[in-house]
Amino acid sequence: MNKNTLTLSKQEMQLCGQQVLNMVVEHFLSLADKPVATPTDEAMLAEWYKEPIPKQGADFEQVLTELNEKALGSMSHLDHPRCFAFVPSPSNYISALAEFIASSYNIFAGAWLGPSGVAAIEVKSISWLKEIFGFQGHAGGLFVSGGSMANLTALAVARHMKLRNNPMNAAVYFSDQTHSSVPKGLKILGFQPYQIRKVPSDKAFQLPIEGLRQMIDADRKRGLVPFCVVANAGTTNTGAVDPLKQLVSYCEEEGLWLHVDAAYGGGSILSEQGKRLLHGIELADSVTIDPHKWLFQPYEIGCVLVKEIGHLKEAFKVSAEYLDILEHHSEQTNYCDYGVQLTRGFRALKFWMSLKTFGVDAFQDAVEKGIANAQYVQQLLENNSFWEVVTPAQIGVINFRIRREEPLPKGFYNQLSKSILLDGFAMITPTRLKEQMVLRMCTINPRTTPSDIEYTVEKTEHFAKQLLKS
DSSP: OBGGGTBOOHHHHHHHHHHHHHHHHHHHHHGGGSOSOOOOOHHHHHHHHTOOOOSSOOOHHHHHHHHHHHTGGGOOOTTSTTBOSSSOOOOOHHHHHHHHHHHHTTOOOSSOOSSOHHHHHHHHHHHHHHHHHTOOTTOEEEEESSHHHHHHHHHHHHHHHHHTTOOTTEEEEEETTSOTHHHHHHHHTTOOGGGEEEEOOOTTSOOOHHHHHHHHHHHHHTTOEEEEEEEEBSOTTTOOBOOHHHHHHHHHHHTOEEEEEETTGGGGGGSHHHHHHTTTGGGSSEEEEOHHHHTOOOSSOEEEEESOHHHHHHHHOOOOGGGGGGGSOTTSOOGGGSSSOSSOOOTHHHHHHHHHHHOHHHHHHHHHHHHHHHHHHHHHHHTOTTEEEEEEEETTEEEEEEOOSSOOOTTHHHHHHHHHHHHOSOBOEEEEETTEEEEEEEOOOTTOOHHHHHHHHHHHHHHHHHHHHO
């Protein structure tokens, strides 16, 4: 080892690499037998925080052991087959290897820079997503860190194309079921609370066309300038999909930009149910997709697709003398011109390698398994008088509550969720639908078995009855 140049010998690299590989393979093979989460040792953590900066290096195996014992051993596994909270992220081993390759080669994916197979892989990966979602013509896109950045990017493009970056009195519309990243993105872009217009959702938790129309008409009369509507293609709460085809027609008539947030539900388009529900998404001005959710990629990889790729470039491209070399080949794709980042990691590699290795049919089977899992949860709940289904299974999400006349103690579902988590077998979190607290399960992990679902429902009932007695 030469510490002055931060290099290892070939033998040392192979030894360290093998130790990490063994650890990762063991993780993938044994994950289902581990707790979904383990409580943090607060005393250990408090002591660990006090560690001074290391002046001399330690043995790599010792560092790896410390990582395992103090961090990985007590983490929440959102890729666990019994993690039903939030939106799980069931990744795959091939994509993990791709991340290792991309980091090891330290690949810069911001510009073409020569005969670039790297940029070509990203171009090809975007074209596959365009094909999956039915985008035609001059459509294109960009890989970003996740759904939040994809929504921010799309809203920035909408602001540029519709307002020429002058947001004075402009207004954006979306339902009360829209992901928090949308108002956060608008806040970052300089929009004030009065410009961020939330439309009450209907009984199906969808954006109602008539309610949207009435709010926009009233806002125009009082001097606001509507320019954008954000639709949901799979809400986090219920999996609801807004009426996309109707929204496309309405926004075209009114001259509004239509952005569709399909960060969660987009992957369902590989299934027959999803294809039917998402019909019309291919006509939107922009779409957010989150491959690290239902396309089984590790964090971080999100994607924004736009109907006209030139809109991305028009919104983000700037010139600088040190970037002149990138200007000479207009046919080459420099992704730094299409979004916020100049220096970009090679996010496309994991998507490309996993799709090449498994094939899109395997991805489709995995998506359909997640949809079937939620339907199985519904079947179990409907055959059990203790539970009541609040929103039926839709693209991998179901909400339910205890069937009971008298009100539950305050904070009951939060306490129930905590009890399940401390047990370690599964992870379920509550949510609020309008004014109603419910339990929610998101079942998109293709490695979730019927037994996982059965025992989770059983344990949830067991803990609920215990809490009701206490």
